[in-house]
Amino acid sequence: QTVVTQEPSFSVSPGGTVTLTCGLNSGSVSSASYPSWFQQTPGQSPRTLIYNTNTRSSGVPDRFSGSILGNKAALTITGAQADDESDYYCMLYMGSGTWLFGGGTKLTVL
Amino acid sequence: QVQLLESGGGAVQPGGSLRLSCAASGFIFSRYDIHWVRQAPGKGLEWLAYIGKNGHYKSYGDSVKGRFTVSRDNSKDTVYLEMNSLRLEDTAMYHCARDFTWSIDHWGQGALVTVSS
Numbered sequence: 075q076t077v078v079t080q081e082p083s084f085s086v087s088p089g090g091t092v093t094l095t096c097g098l099n100s101g102s103v104s105s106a107s108y109p110s111w112f113q114q115t116p117g118q119s120p121r122t123l124i125y126n127t128n129t130r131s132s133g134v135p136d137r138f139s140g141s142i143l144g145n146k147a148a149l150t151i152t153g154a155q156a157d158d159e160s161d162y163y164c165m166l167y168m169g170s171g172t173w174l175f176g177g178g179t180k181l182t183v184l
Numbered sequence: 185q186v187q188l189l190e191s192g193g194g195a196v197q198p199g200g201s202l203r204l205s206c207a208a209s210g211f212i213f214s215r216y217d218i219h220w221v222r223q224a225p226g227k228g229l230e231w232l233a234y235i236g237k238n239g240h241y242k243s244y245g246d247s248v249k250g251r252f253t254v255s256r257d258n259s260k261d262t263v264y265l266e267m268n269s270l271r272l273e274d275t276a277m278y279h280c281a282r283d284f285t286w287s288i289d290h291w292g293q294g295a296l297v298t299v300s301s
Contacts, residue, residue, distance in 0.1 A: 110287035112229070119279060119294055120221075120229065125287035163229050167286045171243035173219070175229040 076100065078166055080176035086154045086183055094179045095146040096164030102145035107166040109147035111140055114161045114178075123162075124149060151181075159183040186210040186290045188280050193295030196270055204265040204295050206280030213261040214238070217283035220254060220265050222276040223294075230276075234283070235263060248274075270299045 077099040086092035096111075097103055105127045112120040122131040124140035127147065137152045147166070151158055164176045192204040206218065220232040233254040234243045242254050253266040263280055277294040284290075 108286035112288070114229075119291045120288075122287070122289050122291070125289060126285045129285075131289055161228075165229075165231065165287065171234055171241065172245065173231040173234070175221075175231055178228040 076168065076174065078164065078174045078176040080162075080164060080179045082177065083180045083182070086151070086158075086181065088154060088156060088183055090154050091150065091152045092154060092181065093143070093148050093150045094162055094164075094181070095143065095148050096166065096176050097146040098166070103142065103147045103166060105142060107147065107168075109140065109142075110165045111138075111147075111149045112163045112165065113158075114163065115159075120163065154183050156183050186282065188282065188290060188292035190278060190280055190292045190295035193278065193297050195298045195300060197301055198270060198272060198299055200270050200299070201266070201268045202270065202297060204267070204278055204280075204297070206263040206265075206292055208261045208263070208282075211282070214258040218254075218256065218263045219281045219283055219288055220252075220263075220278060221281055221288075221291075222274075222278045224273070224276040227276075232278075233265065267297070270297075272299050275299045 079097045111124040114120045128140040139150045141148050161178045163178045187209045189207045232245050235254045239256045251269045256263040279294045280292045281288040282290040
């Protein structure tokens with residue numbers, strides 16, 4: 075069974091840089107997986123940050139960037155701010171018209 | 185602006201059925217594919233279903249295949265999720281979301297479905 079893997083939690087200092095990753099338990103993530111990233115705070119709907127590997131959604135600040143690092147998709151936050159403290163989810167296209175989400179990363183800014 | 189508004193959520197007993205609706209506005213609905221995604225209380229996001237622009241192509245996640253059916257009415261700018269044989273573990277917030285280049289660019293606020301005896 076294919077599983078999309080994400081770090082369960084991560085911590086970053088205010089002003090710091092953090093890179094969250096999104097991988098597969100078997101296989102590699104590439105741009106053909108159309109990786110996307112979503113931010114969610116408690117009680118809110120998800121917000122799209124990045125789609126198609128590295129395209130920022132409308133209104134998303136440029137301190138959020140997406141890329142492929144090795145065999146994983148990556149979300150980098152540069153100059154972390156207090157309100158970046160959220161859950162972050164990646165989603166991958168698995169082919170045959172199906173998608174999978176990762177388990178999410180809880181980011182703490184402190 | 186793009187808006188997706190879910191409705192039809194509520195409480196249902198195990199084995200029961202429910203139909204969710206997702207009304208779209210602010211864009212040309214018939215040009216976009218739509219996803220359904222859910223989130224159980226305290227859990228992560230789970231992709232459930234996808235429907236193509238004209239409603240002919242549909243796909244489902246393993247956990248709902250054979251029980252849930254997605255459909256759309258482009259004349260009403262609405263997508264539906266028919267949920268049958270509901271289980272306790274189907275309790276979740278259900279979101280519809282607009283597809284953009286094999287991803288999601290806009291999300292609805294969600295409809296809460298509670299399966300309980």
